Amino acid sequence: MANATIAGAAVIVSRMGGIATLTLDRPRVHNAFDEAMIAELTAALVAQAGDPTVRVVVLAAAGKSFCAGADLGWMDRAADFTAAENLADARALARLMSTLDGMPKPTIALVHGPAYGGGVGLVACCDVVVATPAARFQLSEVKLGLIPAVISPYVVAAIGARQARRYFLTAETMPADEALRLGLVHALCADETGLMATRDRLLEAFGRGGPEAIADSKDLIATLVGRSIDGQVIEETAGRIARRRTHAEAREGVAAFLEKRTPRWAY
Numbered sequence: 466m467a468n469a470t471i472a473g474a475a476v477i478v479s480r481m482g483g484i485a486t487l488t489l490d491r492p493r494v495h496n497a498f499d500e501a502m503i504a505e506l507t508a509a510l511v512a513q514a515g516d517p518t519v520r521v522v523v524l525a526a527a528g529k530s531f532c533a534g535a536d537l538g539w540m541d542r543a544a545d546f547t548a549a550e551n552l553a554d555a556r557a558l559a560r561l562m563s564t565l566d567g568m569p570k571p572t573i574a575l576v577h578g579p580a581y582g583g584g585v586g587l588v589a590c591c592d593v594v595v596a597t598p599a600a601r602f603q604l605s606e607v608k609l610g611l612i613p614a615v616i617s618p619y620v621v622a623a624i625g626a627r628q629a630r631r632y633f634l635t636a637e638t639m640p641a642d643e644a645l646r647l648g649l650v651h652a653l654c655a656d657e658t659g660l661m662a663t664r665d666r667l668l669e670a671f672g673r674g675g676p677e678a679i680a681d682s683k684d685l686i687a688t689l690v691g692r693s694i695d696g697q698v699i700e701e702t703a704g705r706i707a708r709r710r711t712h713a714e715a716r717e718g719v720a721a722f723l724e725k726r727t728p729r730w731a732y
Contacts, residue, residue, distance in 0.1 A: 475502035477527075478509050483520035483732050484668060485513045492528025497536035498583050500554060507561045514568055520732060521671050522568060523664065524591060525575045534582020534605060558583065559615040565590040566619055567687070569680040571671045575660055576600040576641075576650070586616025588649060589623040592683070595663045596650045602639040604632050622690065623649050672732040675714040681705070 470479040477488040487509050489496040513519045526532060543554055565572065565587065574591035581603045588594050588602070604620065606613045613620065613633055621629045624647045632639060644650040654660045671679065685705060692698055709715055714730065721728040 473505050473509070475499075476505045476509050478512075480519075483518060483672075484523060485516075485519045485521070486523040486525055487513070489524075489526040489532055492526075492530075494536055495530035495533035495579070496526050496528065496584070497533040497539075498558070499536040499539040500557065502536075503557050503561050507557070507564055510561075510564045510568065513570065514564070519570055520676055521571050521573065521668055523573045523575060523668075524565075524587065526577070528578075530578040530584075531574075531576045531580040531600065532584030532587055533579065534584050540609070540611075555615060562586050562590055562615055562619060569683065570676075571679055571683075573664060573667055575664060577657055577660060579603070581605045582613065583616055585649070586613070586619055589616065589619040593652075593667055594650045595652045595654060595660055595667070596641045596644065597654055597656055597660055598641050600641040600644070600650070602641075602644050602649060603636060605636045607634065608636045620649075623647075673728075675718055675728065675730055677712060677714045678709065678718075681709060 468479075468481050470477065472478075472490070475489070475491050477486075477490050479486045479488070487506065489502075489506070491497065491502060510522070513522050543551060546554060571593070572591040574588050574594045576588060576594060576596040578597075578599050579601050580588055582605050585602050585604055604613050617629070617633070620633075624632070628647050631637070639647070639649070641650060641653055645653045652663050654663050685702075688701070689698065717730070718728050
């Protein structure tokens with residue numbers, strides 16, 4: 466696909482070769498969620514997941530903040546919803562998080578500023594998170610009398626239940642270096658120039674991997690979470706590698722290694 470940019474009301478989708486960048490674009494409200502933004506971002510993710518020419522998805526944000534969580538105007542409207550409307554609204558946000566978490570393509574979050582509430586959820590759902598010292602994270606829901614419900618599975622998976630007990634309940638701000646220590650962030654860069662340089666190194670690394678193998682590796686991790694290493698797991702993982710060895714992609718990868726050349730899938 467040729468390089469292209471599609472600007473929506475809340476999300477800009479840009480393509481450069483096999484790299485799709487989704488940029489949250491509501492800077493005047495610090496990229497806070499409302500129902501329209503949730504729908505637009507979910508649709509953009511679904512489109513990238515289903516596009517075989519997309520190899521990596523980058524999540525970025527315009528303005529000073531990454532994402533301030535829920536738009537308070539949206540929360541105020543939701544207070545007057547019926548029970549059915551409230552549940553449908555919550556399910557839409559849950560679908561956004563599960564879609565991002567379950568993307569078959571590798572995902573990178575570039576966090577250059579504050580991420581609150583649902584913004585932390587987006588971060589926790591991405592495969593690799595790169596941040597600057599200006600980034601800070603807060604699970605702020607209890608300060609509004611709310612709970613971080615639909616993002617909780619992903620945040621707990623990222624930082625563990627013990628740390629979630631602290632940050633869910635206190636709504637303290639987590640500085641970027643603490644987020645790095647806890648595993649929410651993978652790499653901390655000095656500034657936005659470093660952020661872009663780290664992004665480029667990650668994109669290069671992802672480009673060397675077989676796209677089908679990367680998707681299968683993501684699925685492998687998801688199936689192993691919370692499971693004991695027992696006979697069933699041992700048999701399942703043996704079956705997975707046995708099947709993978711017969712794939713055309715694996716044959717190409719091994720042949721390229723033996724012939725000392727670049728695999729055909731590399732970009």
